[in-house]
Amino acid sequence: MFAMELVVVLLAIYLGARLGGIGIGFAGGLGVLVLTLVGGMKPGAIPFDVIEIIMGVIAAIAAMQVAGGMDYLVSLAERLLRRHPRYVTFLAPLVTYGMTLLAGTGHTAFSTLPVIAEVAKEQGIRPSRPLSIAVVASQIAITASPISAAVVFFAGILEPKGISYLALLSVAIPSTMVAIFIAAIVTNFLGKELADDEIYQARLAKGEVSRRGSNGFVEKPGAKRSLLLFLAGIVAVVFYATATSDAVGLITNPLLPRNEAIVVFMLTVATLICLTCRIDTGEILNASTFKSGMSACVCVLGVAWLGDTFVKGHLQDIQAVAGDLLRSSPWMLALILFFASTLLYSQAATTKALMPAALLLGVSPLTAVASFAAVSALFVLPTYPTLLAAVEMDDTGSTRIGRLVFNHSFLIPGVIAIALSVAFGFLFGGLWL
Known part of the structure; x- marks a missing residue:
């Protein structure tokens, strides 16, 4: 039965990957139906704790x-890139990493990708270099964002193990930042120079390469105020989560648990933005960030529920097979998370589905924290939205997906960045935890 039910899980994930986007959430629900009503398994927990955080944060961002x-x-971000255009390969991932760190969602990278591609073209730099590492940075930054659903959930299950929310961030932020910077250095040497690229030269000769120039940004009256309010909300979240942790203990027996507090803070920020900036709340439903966030909720709902159903149903079997292996070779957890996230397509879903089981199997908290960045391998299959957007926005043709599917521009920068993030996670975690 174990093998049959594993096949059901894999087929559901494969079907979801074929459908794309929100379809992976739909297929996850189908998988739960087959496992429970046909296979007789007890359904796992619906990941409402992760979904509520995504919804609250996305409401404020939208x-x-x-x-x-x-x-x-x-x-x-555009001003920064245009002020130092020669260093676009190093500044682009810094920009997307920072925006994701603040917003808790990698979809913020969509708005900066056209700028990155344009600045690179203007300097004669191969756009695939800054674009590829920028997309990877936006994905890995999820595991370091104070308000991402993956970080908040992971911190919650780590606290009983003696690792506080602030301690998790103190390892995740520097380890991923250093890894991204080193990966950017390596990426700067990947591929031919733009002037020597045959595909670029062919497109240039056909007149298919355009020059966009500056986007002529027009600031709305409430733009700065809304950004300041959102930043104030992030500060409030970090302060409250730190103050209520057992390690700090400034607030004992809090009336609001951390997850609920984050949702309350974010909804309050959204309310203040609506009131002080006088926006039409109906427009929020059509905002691109709102649509992508709600899609993420459905994806997490289906996939994480499917994963939890399967893992809990076979926890003893998994412990017997994988427990000793993970204890003797802790780095294997990073590999498991890496390959799982390529299929689950969500850092939050991967964390929710596998991290509790890993800790139950006896994996040390240090190993779990160090391996956390490996849940960001969403770039392996070239179907993730920001990855596809980067390919479409690079009209030079340097950012591309090869005939073998996996030989695309994002694989090498992504693998290097995650491997280094895990390595530095073990280093910094060993020093500070």
Whole structure:
């Protein structure tokens, strides 16, 4: 039965990957139906704790976007890139990493990808270099964002093990930042120079390569105010989560648990943005960040529920097979998370489905923290939205997906960045935890 049910899980994930986007959530629900009603398994827990955080954060981000705060943030990023265009390969991942760190969602990278591609073309730099590492940075930054659903959930299951929310961030942020910087250095030497690329030269000769120039940003009246309110909400989240942790203990027996507090803070921020910036709340429903966030909720709902159903149903079998292996070779956890995230397509879903089981199997908290960045291998299959957007926005043809599917521009930068993030996670975790 174990083998049959594993096949059901894999087929559901494969079907979801074929459907794309929100379809992986739909297929996850189908998988739960087959496992429970046909296979007789007890359904796992619906991941409402992760979904509520995504919904709360996305509500605030979408309100900020409608008020112009997101465009203002992108204009700051464009100003930075155009001020130092020769270093676009190093600054681009810094920009996407920072935006994801603040927003808790990698979809913020969509708005900066056209700027990155344009600045690279203007300097004669192969756009695949900054674009590829920028997309990877936006994905890995999820595991370091104070308000991402993956971080908040992971911190919650680590606290009984003696690892506080602040301790998790103190390892995740520096390890991923250093890894991204080193990966950017390596990426800067990948591929031919743009002037020597045959595909680029062919497109240039056909007139298929355009020059966009500056986007002529027009600031909305409430843009800066909405951004400041959102940043204030992040500060409030970090302070509250730290103050209520057992390690700090500034607030004992809090009335609001951390997850609920984050949702409350984010909804409050959204309310203040709507009131002070006088935006039409109806426009929030059409904001691109709102749509992508709600899609993420459905994906996590289906996939994480499917994973939890299967893992809990076979926990003893998994412990017998994998427990000793993970204890003797802890680095194997990073590999498991890496390959699982390529299929689950969500850092939050991968964390929710596998991290509790890993800790139950006897994996040390240090190993779990160090391996956390490996849940960000969403770039392996070239079907993730930001990856596809980068390919479409690079009209030079340097950012491309090869005939063998896996030989695309994002694989090498991504593998290097995650491997280094895990390595530095063990280093910094060993020093500080």
